[in-house]
Amino acid sequence: MGNRISLIRKKRFSQKKDKINRRIVFSPLLVIPLALVFISSILIKSVQREFLQSDFLNHLSTGLLGYFLAIFISYIPIERIRKYLIPFYFCSLISLLLIYFFGISIYGAQRWLSLGIFSFQPSEVAKLSTILILALALEKKSISTIKDLILPFLIVIVPWLLIFFQPDLGTSLVLIVLTFVMLYWSQMPIEWILILGFCIFTSILYMVSPKLLIFWIPFMGYLAYRSSKKKIIFSIFTLALHSLVMKLTPIMWEFGLKDYQKDRLILFLDPSRDPLGGGYHLLQSKIAIGSGGLFGTGLLNGKLTSLQFIPEQHTDFIFSALGEESGFLGCIMVLFLFFILISQLVKLSKNARTNFESLIVIGIASTFLFQIIINLFMTIGLGPVTGIPLPFMSYGRTSLLVNFICIGLALSTLNRTRSLSNK
Numbered sequence: 001m002g003n004r005i006s007l008i009r010k011k012r013f014s015q016k017k018d019k020i021n022r023r024i025v026f027s028p029l030l031v032i033p034l035a036l037v038f039i040s041s042i043l044i045k046s047v048q049r050e051f052l053q054s055d056f057l058n059h060l061s062t063g064l065l066g067y068f069l070a071i072f073i074s075y076i077p078i079e080r081i082r083k084y085l086i087p088f089y090f091c092s093l094i095s096l097l098l099i100y101f102f103g104i105s106i107y108g109a110q111r112w113l114s115l116g117i118f119s120f121q122p123s124e125v126a127k128l129s130t131i132l133i134l135a136l137a138l139e140k141k142s143i144s145t146i147k148d149l150i151l152p153f154l155i156v157i158v159p160w161l162l163i164f165f166q167p168d169l170g171t172s173l174v175l176i177v178l179t180f181v182m183l184y185w186s187q188m189p190i191e192w193i194l195i196l197g198f199c200i201f202t203s204i205l206y207m208v209s210p211k212l213l214i215f216w217i218p219f220m221g222y223l224a225y226r227s228s229k230k231k232i233i234f235s236i237f238t239l240a241l242h243s244l245v246m247k248l249t250p251i252m253w254e255f256g257l258k259d260y261q262k263d264r265l266i267l268f269l270d271p272s273r274d275p276l277g278g279g280y281h282l283l284q285s286k287i288a289i290g291s292g293g294l295f296g297t298g299l300l301n302g303k304l305t306s307l308q309f310i311p312e313q314h315t316d317f318i319f320s321a322l323g324e325e326s327g328f329l330g331c332i333m334v335l336f337l338f339f340i341l342i343s344q345l346v347k348l349s350k351n352a353r354t355n356f357e358s359l360i361v362i363g364i365a366s367t368f369l370f371q372i373i374i375n376l377f378m379t380i381g382l383g384p385v386t387g388i389p390l391p392f393m394s395y396g397r398t399s400l401l402v403n404f405i406c407i408g409l410a411l412s413t414l415n416r417t418r419s420l421s422n423k
Contacts, residue, residue: 073408
Protein backbone atom coordinates (compact mmCIF):
# COMPACT_ATOMS: atom_id res chain seq x y z
CA MET A 1 0.00 0.00 0.00
CA GLY A 2 2.77 2.38 0.93
CA ASN A 3 4.63 1.69 -2.33
CA ARG A 4 1.46 2.39 -4.31
CA ILE A 5 0.97 5.78 -2.59
CA SER A 6 4.60 6.62 -3.24
CA LEU A 7 4.18 5.81 -6.95
CA ILE A 8 1.04 7.96 -7.14
CA ARG A 9 2.88 10.89 -5.55
CA LYS A 10 5.81 10.48 -7.95
CA LYS A 11 3.38 10.39 -10.90
CA ARG A 12 1.60 13.56 -9.71
CA PHE A 13 4.94 15.32 -9.18
CA SER A 14 6.07 14.29 -12.67
CA GLN A 15 2.81 15.60 -14.17
CA LYS A 16 3.23 18.94 -12.37
CA LYS A 17 6.85 19.14 -13.55
CA ASP A 18 5.85 18.46 -17.16
CA LYS A 19 3.14 21.12 -16.89
CA ILE A 20 5.67 23.66 -15.62
CA ASN A 21 8.08 22.67 -18.41
CA ARG A 22 5.44 23.31 -21.06
CA ARG A 23 4.61 26.66 -19.46
CA ILE A 24 8.27 27.69 -19.60
CA VAL A 25 8.77 26.70 -23.24
CA PHE A 26 5.63 28.52 -24.38
CA SER A 27 5.87 31.42 -21.94
CA PRO A 28 5.45 34.89 -23.50
CA LEU A 29 8.81 35.75 -21.90
CA LEU A 30 10.43 33.25 -24.27
CA VAL A 31 8.13 33.21 -27.28
CA ILE A 32 8.10 37.00 -27.81
CA PRO A 33 11.92 37.40 -27.96
CA LEU A 34 12.11 34.50 -30.42
CA ALA A 35 9.39 36.09 -32.58
CA LEU A 36 11.29 39.39 -32.55
CA VAL A 37 14.44 37.56 -33.68
CA PHE A 38 12.59 36.00 -36.63
CA ILE A 39 11.12 39.37 -37.65
CA SER A 40 14.47 41.15 -37.44
CA SER A 41 16.20 38.33 -39.37
CA ILE A 42 13.90 39.03 -42.32
CA LEU A 43 14.63 42.75 -42.03
CA ILE A 44 18.40 42.12 -41.89
CA LYS A 45 18.05 39.97 -45.00
CA SER A 46 16.28 42.91 -46.66
CA VAL A 47 19.06 45.33 -45.65
CA GLN A 48 21.82 43.00 -46.88
CA ARG A 49 20.53 41.42 -50.07
CA GLU A 50 23.66 39.36 -50.86
CA PHE A 51 22.98 35.93 -49.34
CA LEU A 52 26.60 35.03 -48.60
CA GLN A 53 27.37 38.42 -47.07
CA SER A 54 24.19 38.76 -45.06
CA ASP A 55 24.19 38.64 -41.26
CA PHE A 56 20.61 37.39 -41.03
CA LEU A 57 21.72 33.75 -40.65
CA ASN A 58 24.12 34.73 -37.85
CA HIS A 59 21.34 36.66 -36.13
CA LEU A 60 18.86 33.80 -36.51
CA SER A 61 21.27 31.08 -35.36
CA THR A 62 22.40 33.19 -32.39
CA GLY A 63 18.76 33.79 -31.46
CA LEU A 64 17.99 30.05 -31.59
CA LEU A 65 21.07 29.34 -29.47
CA GLY A 66 19.92 32.01 -27.01
CA TYR A 67 16.42 30.46 -26.92
CA PHE A 68 17.73 27.05 -25.82
CA LEU A 69 20.23 28.70 -23.48
CA ALA A 70 17.38 30.57 -21.79
CA ILE A 71 15.46 27.29 -21.35
CA PHE A 72 18.53 25.67 -19.81
CA ILE A 73 19.10 28.59 -17.41
CA SER A 74 15.42 28.56 -16.41
CA TYR A 75 15.95 25.23 -14.62
CA ILE A 76 18.84 26.56 -12.54
CA PRO A 77 17.62 28.12 -9.25
CA ILE A 78 18.93 31.68 -9.04
CA GLU A 79 20.02 31.08 -5.44
CA ARG A 80 22.70 28.69 -6.72
CA ILE A 81 24.50 31.42 -8.65
CA ARG A 82 25.07 33.66 -5.61
CA LYS A 83 28.60 32.45 -4.92
CA TYR A 84 29.64 33.11 -8.51
CA LEU A 85 28.36 36.69 -8.73
CA ILE A 86 31.34 38.52 -7.22
CA PRO A 87 33.90 36.63 -9.40
CA PHE A 88 31.64 37.22 -12.43
CA TYR A 89 31.49 40.94 -11.65
CA PHE A 90 35.28 41.26 -11.37
CA CYS A 91 35.79 39.22 -14.54
CA SER A 92 33.53 41.65 -16.39
CA LEU A 93 35.60 44.56 -15.04
CA ILE A 94 38.81 42.89 -16.18
CA SER A 95 37.36 42.35 -19.66
CA LEU A 96 36.39 46.04 -19.80
CA LEU A 97 39.92 47.00 -18.77
CA LEU A 98 41.49 44.70 -21.38
CA ILE A 99 39.68 46.63 -24.12
CA TYR A 100 42.01 49.58 -23.56
CA PHE A 101 45.02 47.37 -24.36
CA PHE A 102 43.76 44.70 -26.77
CA GLY A 103 40.39 46.01 -27.95
CA ILE A 104 39.20 46.16 -31.55
CA SER A 105 38.35 49.67 -32.74
CA ILE A 106 35.38 50.16 -35.10
CA TYR A 107 34.12 53.60 -36.18
CA GLY A 108 36.33 55.30 -33.58
CA ALA A 109 35.00 53.25 -30.64
CA GLN A 110 37.09 50.55 -28.97
CA ARG A 111 34.42 48.22 -27.58
CA TRP A 112 35.21 44.66 -28.70
CA LEU A 113 37.65 41.95 -27.63
CA SER A 114 38.77 39.32 -30.12
CA LEU A 115 39.03 35.71 -28.98
CA GLY A 116 40.27 34.33 -32.28
CA ILE A 117 37.25 32.73 -33.94
CA PHE A 118 34.83 35.29 -32.54
CA SER A 119 34.71 38.67 -30.81
CA PHE A 120 32.45 39.90 -28.03
CA GLN A 121 31.45 43.18 -26.44
CA PRO A 122 32.33 43.25 -22.70
CA SER A 123 30.03 46.21 -21.99
CA GLU A 124 27.00 44.00 -22.72
CA VAL A 125 28.23 41.45 -20.19
CA ALA A 126 28.92 44.28 -17.72
CA LYS A 127 25.25 45.32 -17.82
CA LEU A 128 24.22 41.85 -16.65
CA SER A 129 26.96 41.58 -14.00
CA THR A 130 25.99 45.01 -12.63
CA ILE A 131 22.33 43.98 -12.32
CA LEU A 132 23.26 40.77 -10.48
CA ILE A 133 25.75 42.33 -8.06
CA LEU A 134 23.41 45.26 -7.31
CA ALA A 135 20.62 42.80 -6.53
CA LEU A 136 22.97 41.00 -4.16
CA ALA A 137 23.92 44.28 -2.44
CA LEU A 138 20.37 45.65 -2.15
CA GLU A 139 18.33 42.57 -1.26
CA LYS A 140 18.61 42.99 2.51
CA LYS A 141 18.52 46.76 2.84
CA SER A 142 16.19 49.62 2.02
CA ILE A 143 17.73 52.92 0.90
CA SER A 144 16.93 55.44 3.63
CA THR A 145 20.23 57.25 4.32
CA ILE A 146 23.11 58.63 2.28
CA LYS A 147 25.37 55.88 3.65
CA ASP A 148 23.12 53.29 2.02
CA LEU A 149 24.02 54.76 -1.39
CA ILE A 150 27.79 54.32 -1.00
CA LEU A 151 28.01 50.59 -1.84
CA PRO A 152 25.62 50.70 -4.85
CA PHE A 153 27.48 53.68 -6.33
CA LEU A 154 30.87 52.02 -5.80
CA ILE A 155 29.55 48.97 -7.63
CA VAL A 156 28.32 51.02 -10.60
CA ILE A 157 30.95 53.76 -10.91
CA VAL A 158 33.86 51.50 -11.97
CA PRO A 159 32.12 49.78 -14.93
CA TRP A 160 30.45 53.09 -15.82
CA LEU A 161 33.79 54.91 -16.15
CA LEU A 162 35.38 52.05 -18.10
CA ILE A 163 32.42 51.98 -20.51
CA PHE A 164 32.02 55.76 -20.85
CA PHE A 165 35.64 56.30 -21.93
CA GLN A 166 35.63 53.51 -24.57
CA PRO A 167 33.63 55.60 -25.60
CA ASP A 168 30.17 54.01 -25.26
CA LEU A 169 27.71 56.70 -24.19
CA GLY A 170 24.64 54.54 -24.77
CA THR A 171 25.61 51.66 -22.47
CA SER A 172 26.82 54.08 -19.80
CA LEU A 173 23.34 55.66 -19.79
CA VAL A 174 21.78 52.19 -19.47
CA LEU A 175 23.86 51.54 -16.34
CA ILE A 176 22.67 54.80 -14.77
CA VAL A 177 19.00 54.08 -15.47
CA LEU A 178 18.99 50.47 -14.25
CA THR A 179 20.77 51.61 -11.06
CA PHE A 180 18.14 54.27 -10.34
CA VAL A 181 15.29 51.82 -10.97
CA MET A 182 16.79 49.17 -8.71
CA LEU A 183 17.40 51.78 -5.99
CA TYR A 184 13.77 52.89 -6.28
CA TRP A 185 12.72 49.22 -6.02
CA SER A 186 14.72 49.15 -2.78
CA GLN A 187 12.40 51.85 -1.35
CA MET A 188 14.64 54.78 -2.13
CA PRO A 189 12.48 57.98 -1.96
CA ILE A 190 11.37 59.25 -5.35
CA GLU A 191 12.70 62.72 -4.46
CA TRP A 192 16.19 61.24 -4.20
CA ILE A 193 15.79 59.68 -7.63
CA LEU A 194 14.85 63.10 -9.03
CA ILE A 195 17.77 64.82 -7.30
CA LEU A 196 20.26 62.33 -8.74
CA GLY A 197 18.58 62.11 -12.14
CA PHE A 198 18.44 65.88 -12.52
CA CYS A 199 22.23 65.94 -12.53
CA ILE A 200 21.88 65.39 -16.29
CA PHE A 201 19.62 68.44 -16.48
CA THR A 202 22.24 70.43 -14.56
CA SER A 203 24.80 69.50 -17.23
CA ILE A 204 22.40 70.51 -20.01
CA LEU A 205 21.67 73.86 -18.36
CA TYR A 206 25.38 74.55 -17.99
CA MET A 207 25.88 74.01 -21.73
CA VAL A 208 22.74 75.90 -22.83
CA SER A 209 22.13 78.64 -20.29
CA PRO A 210 24.56 78.72 -17.31
CA LYS A 211 22.82 81.70 -15.67
CA LEU A 212 19.77 79.55 -14.90
CA LEU A 213 21.92 77.42 -12.58
CA ILE A 214 21.76 80.29 -10.07
CA PHE A 215 18.13 79.31 -9.49
CA TRP A 216 18.28 75.62 -10.41
CA ILE A 217 20.94 74.41 -7.94
CA PRO A 218 19.31 76.11 -4.90
CA PHE A 219 16.02 74.53 -5.99
CA MET A 220 17.70 71.12 -5.84
CA GLY A 221 18.90 71.98 -2.34
CA TYR A 222 15.36 72.90 -1.33
CA LEU A 223 14.02 69.62 -2.73
CA ALA A 224 16.65 67.77 -0.69
CA TYR A 225 15.67 69.74 2.43
CA ARG A 226 12.04 68.65 2.03
CA SER A 227 12.79 64.96 1.42
CA SER A 228 15.15 63.91 4.21
CA LYS A 229 15.13 63.66 7.98
CA LYS A 230 18.68 65.03 8.14
CA LYS A 231 17.67 68.13 6.23
CA ILE A 232 20.80 70.28 6.55
CA ILE A 233 23.28 67.48 5.78
CA PHE A 234 21.34 66.20 2.76
CA SER A 235 20.84 69.74 1.43
CA ILE A 236 24.57 70.44 1.63
CA PHE A 237 25.29 67.10 -0.05
CA THR A 238 22.87 67.91 -2.90
CA LEU A 239 24.26 71.41 -3.44
CA ALA A 240 27.80 70.00 -3.50
CA LEU A 241 26.80 67.22 -5.90
CA HIS A 242 25.16 69.51 -8.46
CA SER A 243 27.99 72.05 -8.16
CA LEU A 244 30.48 69.25 -8.83
CA VAL A 245 28.46 68.14 -11.86
CA MET A 246 28.49 71.73 -13.12
CA LYS A 247 32.30 71.89 -12.80
CA LEU A 248 32.86 68.47 -14.39
CA THR A 249 30.52 69.04 -17.36
CA PRO A 250 32.99 71.00 -19.55
CA ILE A 251 35.77 68.53 -18.70
CA MET A 252 33.63 65.51 -19.65
CA TRP A 253 32.45 67.28 -22.81
CA GLU A 254 35.99 68.12 -23.87
CA PHE A 255 37.81 64.92 -22.95
CA GLY A 256 35.09 62.30 -22.40
CA LEU A 257 33.28 62.52 -25.74
CA LYS A 258 34.54 62.11 -29.28
CA ASP A 259 33.72 64.73 -31.90
CA TYR A 260 31.14 62.49 -33.59
CA GLN A 261 29.37 61.97 -30.27
CA LYS A 262 29.18 65.72 -29.71
CA ASP A 263 27.68 66.13 -33.18
CA ARG A 264 25.08 63.45 -32.44
CA LEU A 265 24.01 65.09 -29.20
CA ILE A 266 23.57 68.47 -30.88
CA LEU A 267 22.35 67.69 -34.40
CA PHE A 268 19.24 65.71 -33.47
CA LEU A 269 17.57 69.07 -32.72
CA ASP A 270 18.22 70.16 -36.31
CA PRO A 271 19.78 67.36 -38.40
CA SER A 272 19.39 69.43 -41.58
CA ARG A 273 22.33 71.58 -40.41
CA ASP A 274 24.64 68.75 -41.48
CA PRO A 275 22.55 66.52 -43.79
CA LEU A 276 25.55 64.61 -45.17
CA GLY A 277 27.40 64.27 -41.86
CA GLY A 278 26.14 63.91 -38.30
CA GLY A 279 22.48 64.41 -39.27
CA TYR A 280 22.49 61.90 -42.15
CA HIS A 281 21.31 58.86 -40.18
CA LEU A 282 18.44 60.75 -38.56
CA LEU A 283 17.19 62.28 -41.79
CA GLN A 284 17.32 59.04 -43.79
CA SER A 285 15.73 57.06 -40.94
CA LYS A 286 12.76 59.44 -40.74
CA ILE A 287 12.35 59.34 -44.53
CA ALA A 288 12.38 55.52 -44.51
CA ILE A 289 9.79 55.24 -41.73
CA GLY A 290 7.59 57.91 -43.31
CA SER A 291 7.69 56.21 -46.72
CA GLY A 292 6.21 53.05 -45.21
CA GLY A 293 2.82 54.66 -44.65
CA LEU A 294 0.10 52.55 -43.04
CA PHE A 295 0.84 49.11 -44.49
CA GLY A 296 4.47 49.44 -45.63
CA THR A 297 6.12 48.56 -48.92
CA GLY A 298 6.20 44.85 -48.11
CA LEU A 299 8.97 42.70 -46.65
CA LEU A 300 12.12 42.68 -48.79
CA ASN A 301 10.63 45.49 -50.92
CA GLY A 302 11.88 48.61 -49.13
CA LYS A 303 13.63 50.92 -51.57
CA LEU A 304 15.70 52.92 -49.06
CA THR A 305 16.45 49.74 -47.14
CA SER A 306 17.53 47.68 -50.15
CA LEU A 307 19.64 50.54 -51.55
CA GLN A 308 21.32 50.95 -48.13
CA PHE A 309 20.64 54.66 -47.75
CA ILE A 310 21.14 54.19 -43.99
CA PRO A 311 24.65 52.84 -43.21
CA GLU A 312 24.74 49.89 -40.78
CA GLN A 313 20.94 49.86 -40.75
CA HIS A 314 20.83 46.26 -39.49
CA THR A 315 22.22 47.32 -36.11
CA ASP A 316 20.92 50.38 -34.26
CA PHE A 317 18.53 51.52 -37.03
CA ILE A 318 16.73 48.23 -37.67
CA PHE A 319 13.43 49.88 -36.66
CA SER A 320 13.63 52.15 -39.71
CA ALA A 321 13.63 49.05 -41.94
CA LEU A 322 10.60 47.78 -40.03
CA GLY A 323 8.81 51.11 -40.52
CA GLU A 324 9.46 51.19 -44.25
CA GLU A 325 8.60 47.58 -45.05
CA SER A 326 5.76 46.86 -42.59
CA GLY A 327 4.40 50.39 -42.12
CA PHE A 328 2.62 51.84 -39.13
CA LEU A 329 0.71 48.61 -38.43
CA GLY A 330 3.89 46.54 -38.35
CA CYS A 331 5.53 49.00 -35.96
CA ILE A 332 2.49 48.89 -33.68
CA MET A 333 2.56 45.10 -33.68
CA VAL A 334 6.23 45.02 -32.62
CA LEU A 335 5.65 47.68 -29.97
CA PHE A 336 2.73 45.61 -28.64
CA LEU A 337 5.05 42.59 -28.34
CA PHE A 338 7.55 44.71 -26.42
CA PHE A 339 4.74 46.00 -24.19
CA ILE A 340 3.67 42.44 -23.30
CA LEU A 341 7.28 41.43 -22.62
CA ILE A 342 7.96 44.36 -20.28
CA SER A 343 4.60 44.04 -18.49
CA GLN A 344 5.26 40.32 -17.90
CA LEU A 345 8.67 41.12 -16.42
CA VAL A 346 7.28 43.83 -14.13
CA LYS A 347 4.48 41.51 -13.00
CA LEU A 348 7.01 38.78 -12.31
CA SER A 349 9.22 41.14 -10.29
CA LYS A 350 6.24 42.00 -8.09
CA ASN A 351 5.40 38.33 -7.48
CA ALA A 352 8.95 37.05 -7.04
CA ARG A 353 9.62 34.89 -4.01
CA THR A 354 12.63 36.86 -2.71
CA ASN A 355 13.93 40.42 -2.90
CA PHE A 356 17.01 39.12 -4.69
CA GLU A 357 14.97 37.64 -7.52
CA SER A 358 12.66 40.65 -7.66
CA LEU A 359 15.59 43.07 -8.01
CA ILE A 360 17.16 40.99 -10.79
CA VAL A 361 13.95 40.89 -12.81
CA ILE A 362 13.18 44.62 -12.38
CA GLY A 363 16.78 45.41 -13.38
CA ILE A 364 16.32 43.35 -16.54
CA ALA A 365 12.95 44.99 -17.27
CA SER A 366 14.33 48.52 -16.83
CA THR A 367 17.29 47.73 -19.10
CA PHE A 368 15.03 46.46 -21.88
CA LEU A 369 12.52 49.30 -21.51
CA PHE A 370 15.13 52.06 -21.55
CA GLN A 371 16.85 50.59 -24.61
CA ILE A 372 13.53 50.28 -26.44
CA ILE A 373 12.49 53.88 -25.70
CA ILE A 374 15.85 55.45 -26.55
CA ASN A 375 16.30 53.40 -29.72
CA LEU A 376 12.82 54.31 -30.99
CA PHE A 377 13.31 57.98 -30.13
CA MET A 378 16.65 57.92 -31.91
CA THR A 379 15.16 56.26 -35.00
CA ILE A 380 12.26 58.68 -35.41
CA GLY A 381 14.36 61.77 -34.67
CA LEU A 382 13.16 62.58 -31.15
CA GLY A 383 16.50 61.82 -29.54
CA PRO A 384 20.22 61.84 -30.37
CA VAL A 385 22.05 58.87 -31.87
CA THR A 386 23.52 57.11 -28.84
CA GLY A 387 24.35 53.66 -30.20
CA ILE A 388 21.77 51.85 -28.07
CA PRO A 389 20.51 48.68 -29.82
CA LEU A 390 16.88 47.55 -30.01
CA PRO A 391 16.64 44.40 -27.85
CA PHE A 392 16.38 41.12 -29.82
CA MET A 393 16.15 43.02 -33.13
CA SER A 394 19.39 44.95 -33.65
CA TYR A 395 22.20 42.77 -34.99
CA GLY A 396 24.83 42.02 -32.38
CA ARG A 397 25.58 38.49 -31.17
CA THR A 398 26.91 39.43 -27.73
CA SER A 399 23.92 41.65 -27.02
CA LEU A 400 21.47 39.01 -28.25
CA LEU A 401 22.96 36.21 -26.16
CA VAL A 402 23.11 38.39 -23.04
CA ASN A 403 19.45 39.37 -23.57
CA PHE A 404 18.43 35.70 -23.74
CA ILE A 405 20.48 34.95 -20.62
CA CYS A 406 18.48 37.71 -18.89
CA ILE A 407 15.28 36.05 -20.09
CA GLY A 408 16.55 32.73 -18.72
CA LEU A 409 17.12 34.29 -15.29
CA ALA A 410 13.60 35.74 -15.35
CA LEU A 411 12.21 32.32 -16.35
CA SER A 412 14.11 30.74 -13.47
CA THR A 413 12.26 33.08 -11.12
CA LEU A 414 8.97 32.25 -12.86
CA ASN A 415 9.71 28.54 -12.60
CA ARG A 416 10.31 28.74 -8.85
CA THR A 417 7.27 30.94 -8.28
CA ARG A 418 4.99 28.47 -10.06
CA SER A 419 6.59 25.47 -8.33
CA LEU A 420 5.90 26.98 -4.91
CA SER A 421 2.31 27.90 -5.85
CA ASN A 422 1.65 24.29 -6.94
CA LYS A 423 2.80 22.78 -3.66
